[in-house]
Amino acid sequence: MAxxxxxxxxxxxxxxxxxxxxxxxxxxxxxxxxIPQIGFVHRGLEKLVEKRDFKSYVYITERICxxxxxxxxxxxxxxxxxxxxxxxxxxxxxxxxxxxxxxRTHSHLLWLGLLADAFGFENLFMQCWRLRERVLDIFERxxxxxxxxxxxxxxxxxxxxxxxxLQGIVLVLEGMIGEYKTLLKTFMKDRSVANRLRxxxxxxxxxxxxxxxxxxxxxxxxxxxxxxxxxxGGYGLLGSFEPxxxxxxxxxxxxxxxxxxxxxxxxxxxxxxxxMPEGEIMxxxxxxxxxxxxAVWQLEQPRGECFYYAKGNGTKFLERFRIRTPTFMNLGxxxxxxxxxxxxxxxxxxLTIDPCISCSER
Amino acid sequence: xxxxxxxxxxxxxxxxxLSSYKEDGWRFANLCGTTxxxxxxxxxSFTLDEKIDNLLLFVEKGVKVPAVSKIFxxxxxxxxxxxxxxxxxxxxxxxxxDGRFYITSVxxxxxxxxxxAEEYLASSSDEEANNG
Numbered sequence: 001m002a003x004x005x006x007x008x009x010x011x012x013x014x015x016x017x018x019x020x021x022x023x024x025x026x027x028x029x030x031x032x033x034x035i036p037q038i039g040f041v042h043r044g045l046e047k048l049v050e051k052r053d054f055k056s057y058v059y060i061t062e063r064i065c066x067x068x069x070x071x072x073x074x075x076x077x078x079x080x081x082x083x084x085x086x087x088x089x090x091x092x093x094x095x096x097x098x099x100x101x102x103x104r105t106h107s108h109l110l111w112l113g114l115l116a117d118a119f120g121f122e123n124l125f126m127q128c129w130r131l132r133e134r135v136l137d138i139f140e141r142x143x144x145x146x147x148x149x150x151x152x153x154x155x156x157x158x159x160x161x162x163x164x165x166l167q168g169i170v171l172v173l174e175g176m177i178g179e180y181k182t183l184l185k186t187f188m189k190d191r192s193v194a195n196r197l198r199x200x201x202x203x204x205x206x207x208x209x210x211x212x213x214x215x216x217x218x219x220x221x222x223x224x225x226x227x228x229x230x231x232x233g234g235y236g237l238l239g240s241f242e243p244x245x246x247x248x249x250x251x252x253x254x255x256x257x258x259x260x261x262x263x264x265x266x267x268x269x270x271x272x273x274x275x276m277p278e279g280e281i282m283x284x285x286x287x288x289x290x291x292x293x294x295a296v297w298q299l300e301q302p303r304g305e306c307f308y309y310a311k312g313n314g315t316k317f318l319e320r321f322r323i324r325t326p327t328f329m330n331l332g333x334x335x336x337x338x339x340x341x342x343x344x345x346x347x348x349x350x351l352t353i354d355p356c357i358s359c360s361e362r
Numbered sequence: 363x364x365x366x367x368x369x370x371x372x373x374x375x376x377x378x379x380l381s382s383y384k385e386d387g388w389r390f391a392n393l394c395g396t397t398x399x400x401x402x403x404x405x406x407s408f409t410l411d412e413k414i415d416n417l418l419l420f421v422e423k424g425v426k427v428p429a430v431s432k433i434f435x436x437x438x439x440x441x442x443x444x445x446x447x448x449x450x451x452x453x454x455x456x457x458x459x460d461g462r463f464y465i466t467s468v469x470x471x472x473x474x475x476x477x478x479a480e481e482y483l484a485s486s487s488d489e490e491a492n493n494g
Contacts, residue, residue: 039446211436
């Protein structure tokens, strides 16, 4: 048996956009164990709920993560609305779906670019991010922000989108499809991409269920679970749709699932624009969450199911707000996929779960 | 969406509850602490399709909670987080970081019995002065 060595990986590594540390126990070039450590960017944002009233805390939730910014403000708003039994106008719910699916589109395009960058395909990386810019342009036109949108609020949304702008969104997205198909073809058909991803980081369906992984990571292992299909909020306005899944259970499958989810998001946006309800965009929220009231909520973020919990105490401040992010759920599964892989495959393997450490640490 | 249930249980009931959730195919979804007077309230959540079930435990100072990760392995990160922030120890965690999972300036900052940051820093500097 070869001698065992511990190789530290991270928190600073060219492939990691955010700080994650792994102690990799290796024999020769093969990883036999990986021990994770986080905590480098813990900001105590959950604790801050005691200092910011429930209406202004929505702007804190947007700053948890730059990629899921809108998603977190949406998840927070929906949790507080469940806590206070607030009825949100249908038009506001539909607008939320548009911004949330645009966020998923830009998140997946960002990830595809990072993946291309990780295996040294610089041109592909730039093309993905060039396409992503068009989604950010839609954000800027409809909300004034490109990353932090400040569009969602407890009771509804802060901005409406005019009908001509809604049609403009459809035109931009339809214009992207041709170019995106060409990009995705490169990911799916290029031999060098397949060499780096096929058979790497396998997590079987049984293992995925055991580790409780969520989102594209789970769906790439054949688990057909997507919170959007439950019809919460504005998703209830849509016709039924199936989660995008793959059965290969490896890095290639994760790329395929995210790649196809971009098409799904575009279809959802087009459908919701067709069915756009008329009316108000905000319900006025009066009072404070009742003492002892509790609510939990699930939201399908780009990286998977996010779980929210809120508890009221009768004041304008919440007693507790908890955000369990998808990456926190996926770390156990990720560590498992590292066992037995080559040291050279570790960076790419970590990246295939699309880790968001800022979200996880809050 | 069906209204999620919140069930208060005792420490003795936890192991049995966890086993029955596992047998019935529920997925572990969340574990978190909340300061509740002199105690820490532990919330453990499970999901099955569209259903959500929540268990509530109230833990006094120094009491160890049976590890959830022995039955639901993905809970090990939550157990380490709850120890680092709230000081609640889980007995038999499958991977125990022993307080080094989160980097905090004050040990267990959200535990009701912890020293406030200023007291902690003052006591640390006293110790250093005595040792020095």
